[in-house]
Amino acid sequence: MKSSSTYIITIDGTSGSGKTTISKSLAKKLSFNLLDSGKLYRSAGFVYSLSKESFSDMNSIKELISKITILSNTDSNEYEIFFENNKIDHLLYSEEVSECASIVSKIPEVRECMMKIQKQCVRGKGLIANGRDMGTEVFPEANLKLYVDASLDIRAKRRYEELKSKGENVNFENVYKSLQKRDESDTNRSISPLRVPNNAEIIDTTDLKPNAIVDKILNLYTITKN
Ligand code: DC
Secondary structure (H helix, E strand, C coil): CCCCCCEEEEEEEEECHHHHHHHHHHHHHHEEEEHHHHHHHHHHHHHHHHHHHHHHCCCHHHHHHCCEEEEECHHHHHEEEEEECCCCCHCCCHHHHHHHHHHHCCHHHHHHHHHHHCCCCCCCEEEEEECCCCCHCCCCCCCCCEEEEEEEHHHHHHHHHHHHHHHCCHHHHHHHHHHHHHHHHHHHHHCCCCCCCCCCCCEECCCCCCHHHHHHHHHHHHHCCC
């Protein structure tokens, strides 16, 4: 449950808008804990990839997901994810786990279990929670709600450069189309669709550099914390 002394900042927004970069920088500057809810859903996808047959039975889903635990890293402040007490963060970004995460994130019982884990993150001085439904569904009571967006063209350019810098053989048109498809499915899905939360500050990162965005959010934090 939200403790009145924990300041919560939610960062919802489109894919590739810069949510992760902004969240990490804010968590460092404010010494707040950081929850990347996408990573948490990926851990449910990882569990599903290990034992797909168990996901037909709700009790088994709950039992398997109860073996997922989180712990905040003392250097980065980011919640790391453990399955049966083994850290699994590095196993969550394969194509297979991405697909499995997309499947299980549509199961209401999985979202219910994730909700409980996400609520456990409210502790200490503050929490930065990023994802698609942080300000709308998970922490509607947050002290500061942000919705981060940028033009599709600039998001595709950023993603393309990022993948190229990792040595991947990418084609700009494919990156653009895949983000466009992701936008459509994120905003049109029936369960927890991507929406601008009530009372959220909309931050357009199209023409802003990460440092300028973080400074803008730190100003909002200073205004709202008193
Ligand atoms: O942001 P990401 O690619 O790491 O998210 C992984 C998957 O989890 C993606 O299929 C969307 C889903 N997800 C969700 O349903 N709700 C969230 N709050 C975060 C992610």
